Amino acid sequence: MNTRYQETDHKEQQQQQHILTPTTYTVQEVFGFNSTLPLSGFVAGHPLVPKATPGYVWSAMMAKDFIEWLTEPNPDPLWISGPTGCGKTDALKNVFAALHIPTVIVSAKSSTEPDDILGRVQLRNGNTVFVPGDLLKAYEKGYAIIFDEIDGYNPEVIMACHRLLERAVITLDDGTIITPASRIYMAATANTRGDGQGGDVYTATNIFNMASLSRFERWEMTYPSAFVEEQILENNFNGKLQSSILKNMVKTAADIRRAYQDGNCPSPISIRDLLRWGRKLVQAWHRTDVAPLYHSFDKAFGNGVDPHVRAMLHTLIQTHFGVAAPQIVGVVP
Numbered sequence: 001m002n003t004r005y006q007e008t009d010h011k012e013q014q015q016q017q018h019i020l021t022p023t024t025y026t027v028q029e030v031f032g033f034n035s036t037l038p039l040s041g042f043v044a045g046h047p048l049v050p051k052a053t054p055g056y057v058w059s060a061m062m063a064k065d066f067i068e069w070l071t072e073p074n075p076d077p078l079w080i081s082g083p084t085g086c087g088k089t090d091a092l093k094n095v096f097a098a099l100h101i102p103t104v105i106v107s108a109k110s111s112t113e114p115d116d117i118l119g120r121v122q123l124r125n126g127n128t129v130f131v132p133g134d135l136l137k138a139y140e141k142g143y144a145i146i147f148d149e150i151d152g153y154n155p156e157v158i159m160a161c162h163r164l165l166e167r168a169v170i171t172l173d174d175g176t177i178i179t180p181a182s183r184i185y186m187a188a189t190a191n192t193r194g195d196g197q198g199g200d201v202y203t204a205t206n207i208f209n210m211a212s213l214s215r216f217e218r219w220e221m222t223y224p225s226a227f228v229e230e231q232i233l234e235n236n237f238n239g240k241l242q243s244s245i246l247k248n249m250v251k252t253a254a255d256i257r258r259a260y261q262d263g264n265c266p267s268p269i270s271i272r273d274l275l276r277w278g279r280k281l282v283q284a285w286h287r288t289d290v291a292p293l294y295h296s297f298d299k300a301f302g303n304g305v306d307p308h309v310r311a312m313l314h315t316l317i318q319t320h321f322g323v324a325a326p327q328i329v330g331v332v333p
Helices: 010-016 027-031 060-070 088-098 114-118 134-141 155-160 226-237 243-261 271-284 292-300 307-321
Strands: 003-005 022-026 038-042 078-081 103-107 119-124 127-132 144-148 186-190 217-220
Touching: 022 027, 027 060, 027 088, 038 060, 060 088, 078 088, 088 103, 088 144, 088 186, 103 134, 114 119, 114 134, 114 155, 134 144, 226 243, 226 271, 243 271, 243 307, 271 292, 292 307
Parallel strands: 003 127, 078 186, 078 217, 103 144, 144 186
Antiparallel strands: 022 038, 119 127
């Protein structure tokens, strides 16, 4: 039997029709700050380039960190840790969207084995054929690679990726040789640092050895400042909600996150939840059969927690908005 690469399927052939042509973009074009510093990217058009988030707003510190990383000759892989829903993956996708870099997001779980993401030898038409995973294809072609929620991976998977994280030539068990592209951006998102920190909250996360962790540049990310979060809401709702309402939504979100940190709420409210709350509030604004402010909040976040916790969250809303909270069935005031 012959061992060879799997012949490209129709989907991959379509992707190969889009030739990656290097180009540069300015910091002004990518991050919106007044600078003509060039950043490497590709000409627009590849189908694997992620979509930019509408109304996205960069904090100055995060933008500067990305500029430093993007302008390094051989940037190390990033490990970006931070609480659920603070925008870790969104930040990466918006960077690669602005630079028009095709991006592969690799997801795994504790039961995932290295072959599940790297590829495996399979029997095809009487031949043993190595079928590379999307990760190896991205590695060869120079796509950006995002290891999503990496602290949920089986540690053996990351150990199997050590050579990739070093941008080394990879020789697989069947003799297949994988040569990396001249420039690859790799990044991982995680709720924890990978060393056991936060394991009491994020119980499904794993601990990695120092050999794995040392291959990453380490960043910490948290929720945007109130100013940035208000700008995100302003950009998305464009006058459909008054600025005072948006400010109070952001203040409520900050209180809910503090309640989460204090152990009084099972999860923090994310930027996505805030945007959902706003959309639902716009829709329910003129309803008289419900209290629109609270009904929209519950659709966005409140109905996902215990009724007694929801009642407590309603008091936070009432504090900022001055609108009486409705009675929740089964909860004694």
